[in-house]
Amino acid sequence: MQSPAYVWRVFTVLIVVVVLGFFGQRLMRPASFGQIGHYRADSLAEIVSQEPVHQGKEVCRECHKKIWATHEKDIHFSVECEDCHGTADVHAKYHRSEVKLVSKEAAQMPKKYTLEGCLFCHRKLYSRPRTFAQIDPVEHYKFLGVSSTETRCTECHSPHEPLFLQNDVKKARIHPVIYECEDCHDSRPEKEIKDVANHPTVFVCRDCHQPVVDDFKKHEHSFLRCTTCHLYYRESETSGRIFKNSNQKFCLLCHERKSFKDPNQVPQIDFEKHIQAMAPIVHVRPDELKDTSMVCLKCHFDFVHDNRLIKKIQGFWNYEDGK
Amino acid sequence: MRLALYNAAGICVGSMTLSAFGKLTEFDFPKDLKDLGKFDWGFVVDTTRCIGCGSCVRACKAENKVPDGYFRTWVERYEFDADEAVLVDSPKGAIESFKENHTKDKPIVKGFFVPKLCNHCRNSACTQVCPVGATFESPDGVVLIDKTYCIGCGYCVQACPYGCRYLAHPPGTADKCTLCYHRIHRGLPTACVGACPRQARICGNLKDPKSEIRRIMNERRYHVLKPDLGTNPKCFYIGLDQEVK
Amino acid sequence: MEGFVFPNELHVTWTVMIVLYPYITGLVAGAFIVSSLYHVFGITQLKSISRFSLVSSFAFLLFATLPLLNHLGHPERAFNIMITPHFTSAMSGFGFVYSGYGVIVFLEIWFCYRADFVRRYATSGGIAKVIYYILLLGVTERDEHTDHVDHKIVKTLASIGIPVALMLHGYVGFLFGSIKANPWWSTPLMFIIFIFSAVVSGVAVLIFLYQFVHWLKKKAIDQGALDAMARLLWGFMIVAVVLEMMELLSLAYEQTERWAILHYLITGPLWYSYVVFQIFICSIGPFLILSVVVLARLPQRLSNILIFISSIMLLTQVLLMRWNVVIGGQLVSKSYRGFTEFFPGILDKEGLVVAAIIFIVPFLLLRQFDKIFPFFETDTHGSNA
Numbered sequence: 001m002q003s004p005a006y007v008w009r010v011f012t013v014l015i016v017v018v019v020l021g022f023f024g025q026r027l028m029r030p031a032s033f034g035q036i037g038h039y040r041a042d043s044l045a046e047i048v049s050q051e052p053v054h055q056g057k058e059v060c061r062e063c064h065k066k067i068w069a070t071h072e073k074d075i076h077f078s079v080e081c082e083d084c085h086g087t088a089d090v091h092a093k094y095h096r097s098e099v100k101l102v103s104k105e106a107a108q109m110p111k112k113y114t115l116e117g118c119l120f121c122h123r124k125l126y127s128r129p130r131t132f133a134q135i136d137p138v139e140h141y142k143f144l145g146v147s148s149t150e151t152r153c154t155e156c157h158s159p160h161e162p163l164f165l166q167n168d169v170k171k172a173r174i175h176p177v178i179y180e181c182e183d184c185h186d187s188r189p190e191k192e193i194k195d196v197a198n199h200p201t202v203f204v205c206r207d208c209h210q211p212v213v214d215d216f217k218k219h220e221h222s223f224l225r226c227t228t229c230h231l232y233y234r235e236s237e238t239s240g241r242i243f244k245n246s247n248q249k250f251c252l253l254c255h256e257r258k259s260f261k262d263p264n265q266v267p268q269i270d271f272e273k274h275i276q277a278m279a280p281i282v283h284v285r286p287d288e289l290k291d292t293s294m295v296c297l298k299c300h301f302d303f304v305h306d307n308r309l310i311k312k313i314q315g316f317w318n319y320e321d322g323k
Numbered sequence: 324m325r326l327a328l329y330n331a332a333g334i335c336v337g338s339m340t341l342s343a344f345g346k347l348t349e350f351d352f353p354k355d356l357k358d359l360g361k362f363d364w365g366f367v368v369d370t371t372r373c374i375g376c377g378s379c380v381r382a383c384k385a386e387n388k389v390p391d392g393y394f395r396t397w398v399e400r401y402e403f404d405a406d407e408a409v410l411v412d413s414p415k416g417a418i419e420s421f422k423e424n425h426t427k428d429k430p431i432v433k434g435f436f437v438p439k440l441c442n443h444c445r446n447s448a449c450t451q452v453c454p455v456g457a458t459f460e461s462p463d464g465v466v467l468i469d470k471t472y473c474i475g476c477g478y479c480v481q482a483c484p485y486g487c488r489y490l491a492h493p494p495g496t497a498d499k500c501t502l503c504y505h506r507i508h509r510g511l512p513t514a515c516v517g518a519c520p521r522q523a524r525i526c527g528n529l530k531d532p533k534s535e536i537r538r539i540m541n542e543r544r545y546h547v548l549k550p551d552l553g554t555n556p557k558c559f560y561i562g563l564d565q566e567v568k
Numbered sequence: 569m570e571g572f573v574f575p576n577e578l579h580v581t582w583t584v585m586i587v588l589y590p591y592i593t594g595l596v597a598g599a600f601i602v603s604s605l606y607h608v609f610g611i612t613q614l615k616s617i618s619r620f621s622l623v624s625s626f627a628f629l630l631f632a633t634l635p636l637l638n639h640l641g642h643p644e645r646a647f648n649i650m651i652t653p654h655f656t657s658a659m660s661g662f663g664f665v666y667s668g669y670g671v672i673v674f675l676e677i678w679f680c681y682r683a684d685f686v687r688r689y690a691t692s693g694g695i696a697k698v699i700y701y702i703l704l705l706g707v708t709e710r711d712e713h714t715d716h717v718d719h720k721i722v723k724t725l726a727s728i729g730i731p732v733a734l735m736l737h738g739y740v741g742f743l744f745g746s747i748k749a750n751p752w753w754s755t756p757l758m759f760i761i762f763i764f765s766a767v768v769s770g771v772a773v774l775i776f777l778y779q780f781v782h783w784l785k786k787k788a789i790d791q792g793a794l795d796a797m798a799r800l801l802w803g804f805m806i807v808a809v810v811l812e813m814m815e816l817l818s819l820a821y822e823q824t825e826r827w828a829i830l831h832y833l834i835t836g837p838l839w840y841s842y843v844v845f846q847i848f849i850c851s852i853g854p855f856l857i858l859s860v861v862v863l864a865r866l867p868q869r870l871s872n873i874l875i876f877i878s879s880i881m882l883l884t885q886v887l888l889m890r891w892n893v894v895i896g897g898q899l900v901s902k903s904y905r906g907f908t909e910f911f912p913g914i915l916d917k918e919g920l921v922v923a924a925i926i927f928i929v930p931f932l933l934l935r936q937f938d939k940i941f942p943f944f945e946t947d948t949h950g951s952n953a
Contacts, residue, residue, distance in 0.1 A: 035356075054517055086385075413575055473642065488576065
């Protein structure tokens with residue numbers, strides 16, 4: 001027997017709804033959907049059209065040429081300007097006159113420089129590679145006789161030229177890997193390597209630079225390591241670069257008189273006054289004296305080690321046989 | 324017809340942004356999307372170089388306006404004590420670096436940092452589970468999210484084994500690292516790569532035999548996270564310890 | 569937070585709404601299965617509650633999407649799931665399965681009640697008469713032949729409906745079980761566990777409502793139907809609990825990498841909600857009670873009270889199971905090193921008050937449905953199809 005009328009009506013209504021749904025789906029499907037894959041192909045261009053915020057060093061260079069050159073030459077070349085100073089998008093656009101309705105104040109670089117900012121990288125943490133420059137603020141200030149822990153790093157250190165290098169850091173002298181005692185030992189051991197049986201073979205400064213090292217031990221600065229002044233930066237597993245810091249700015253990091261440093265802990269001078277006082281004695285004009293590098297060492301060499309022991313041949317260290 | 328319309332739209336978008344940028348490097352997003360197939364973006368993280376400074380986390384947040392409490396990238400710290408017990412932490416994703424050693428009562432014998440980000444998997448679990456097709460792998464190998472199409476169900480957030488996705492309210496859509504898609508197609512480095520002072524992060528085209536990323540992968544030994552899950556990630560870690568999950 | 573979690577894992581994405589959704593679809597599927605047991609498999613003891621279960625299933629179904637829509641970041645885009653479904657996703661089938669099942673249930677109800685509508689059309693007037701006319705699609709007569717056709721169609725729809733109902737709830741189980749990234753969720757058993765516990769919750773809610781409504785109206789219950797449902801409840805709950813425990817047992821026995829952190833999850837954050845309440849109080853408890861009821865000869869009244877108590881305990885057990893799966897799985901970190909915390913808000917958009925409202929409204933709706941689709945009347949024409 002035939003199905004009653006209402007059955008046909010019900011299923012007709014159903015089919016009409018399904019067909020309408022089908023056409024609705026085709027209408028509502030976004031135009032670019034499925035062109036490449038199961039997504040809206042237009043979204044690729046939309047995502048790419050997001051405006052970059054970080055500008056990069058090259059943009060800063062357009063206006064800040066001098067500081068850029070200083071920064072590029074020293075060890076912080078790998079630190080982006082925007083890492084410390086904040087993002088430069090508004091600042092750059094304002095100064096290129098590409099944006100309106102922004103005041104000069106609003107276009108100023110956002111980040112103010114803080115002590116915490118330096119410590120983000122340079123705080124001493126066990127998990128950081130040993131060869132990376134890091135300090136424990138309390139120990140560091142104690143070493144220098146600094147009384148207040150609020151003292152900013154920039155009172156002594158320049159963030160744009162931390163090492164005060166004369167030559168470009170990327171062209172600095174290549175040196176084999178240097179190990180510190182503390183890489184393996186908890187603290188500086190009392191014995192020398194040569195006095196310990198079966199010590200693992202480790203390159204130490206004395207192996208190549210014996211006359212200088214032996215001389216160094218006799219002088220006032222012998223409580224320091226060679227690498228405190230001759231900073232070593234490890235570039236790969238086998239080698240790195242060494243920076244010979246004989247620039248007076250480096251000596252002044254410890255020896256410049258500052259209000260927050262304890263004068264009894266480290267001998268301190270006021271550099272300008274010192275130069276004025278010394279110039280007549282060494283028969284040189286004050287401005288000449290101030291501008292030369294290695295000016296401290298010209299007189300004070302035997303507080304560190306005797307430079308004259310090093311016979312300089314272009315680009316090579318020298319080594320006296322047998323000793 | 325559709326393709327022509329799309330291309331016209333692409334040209335419009337391209338030229339608009341060029342005029343806005345002026346001096347920035349040329350915007351070379353290909354007009355024909357098939358050209359994107361020349362690229363296959365990959366990422367290398369060198370955990371032997373990372374110092375855990377968090378510059379990458381701060382840069383990513385500034386570049387992509389990542390909401391507070393959510394992370395497109397973060398840095399984890401691993402500390403091992405003499406009994407081989409390991410402590411892992413990542414205070415606020417390391418956005419303010421680390422304030423002190425985590426292990427205080429025992430000596431630490433080994434420690435390192437591991438930056439994490441979206442692995443842009445070749446066989447990603449997240450694109451598989453999206454019910455509407457709002458997240459996808461682009462023709463050049465970057466896993467992206469179509470923010471105007473996402474319904475905010477959160478399935479992709481659950482499916483990602485690496486914890487790199489999040490769903491913030493607002494905007495109520497899923498979000499994650501886009502490999503700074505808007506920067507790499509302008510010849511700029513990703514925000515995190517640009518910010519890293521230690522070259523611990525490298526991004527590049529795996530299909531280019533002369534690229535730095537290819538050179539590193541040909542020379543060094545690397546590892547991926549959770550290979551047993553079959554996601555086939557394209558983020559390669561150098562110096563990965565077995566404790567890193 | 570305890571231990572270490574990935575920074576993004578501090579936030580729990582799927583909250584109370586996503587606990588509520590599988591619970592409601594579980595009631596939907598379970599109630600439908602009970603109805604189909606009569607219509608398809610001819611279990612005559614269930615005849616008197618077959619219409620009731622069908623209409624309950626429909627009432628819950630109408631509210632099943634509400635928790636989902638409330639949870640979505642962009643509910644206005646919810647139709648994208650049907651416009652461009654991505655079929656590699658377990659969630660993509662939702663729109664079609666839900667609509668398909670809705671159509672089946674509604675049609676089945678329509679054919680079940682057609683004879684009633686005809687009678688009501690004849691006896692009513694005014695607006696009600698117009699509504700019935702539209703509902704009947706203009707065909708206002710019935711006879712034995714049409715009753716027979718209606719009955720056959722109902723049987724067909726009920727048969728088709730069983731797999732669709734199982735899919736409606738089963739896909740949720742599969743969705744969770746197939747997330748390889750989550751150590752608490754990932755298991756092939758999840759699909760089948762969800763289905764069986766759905767049937768448990770469906771039968772339990774029917775028992776609860778049946779006894780409650782008859783007690784309220786001071787009417788006599790059909791003892792045969794109640795006993796049949798109690799047996800069903802007992803049988804299905806044994807299977808559901810055995811499956812859940814087997815899953816736990818295999819995790820604890822194999823002790824693969826994830827066992828270390830899951831062990832801490834079970835003995836830590838989930839100790840009370842999972843071990844104490846879900847397993848001991850609300851699984852072992854009803855099992856013992858129902859075993860006594862089914863196997864021993866107890867006085868009628870005591871037996872009915874015990875059945876009522878078991879149904880409440882099992883309704884709680886299934887809700888706890890959903891909570892422990894959904895929330896528990898998000899507490900554990902994918903780094904396998906720690907847990908995050910979750911406290912449901914009370915007045916939040918996805919909080920407990922909203923959840924309570926969404927859960928209670930279908931019951932209120934059911935009360936109104938009784939007026940349109942009367943399910944406890946005995947029908948003298950035997951069209952209780």
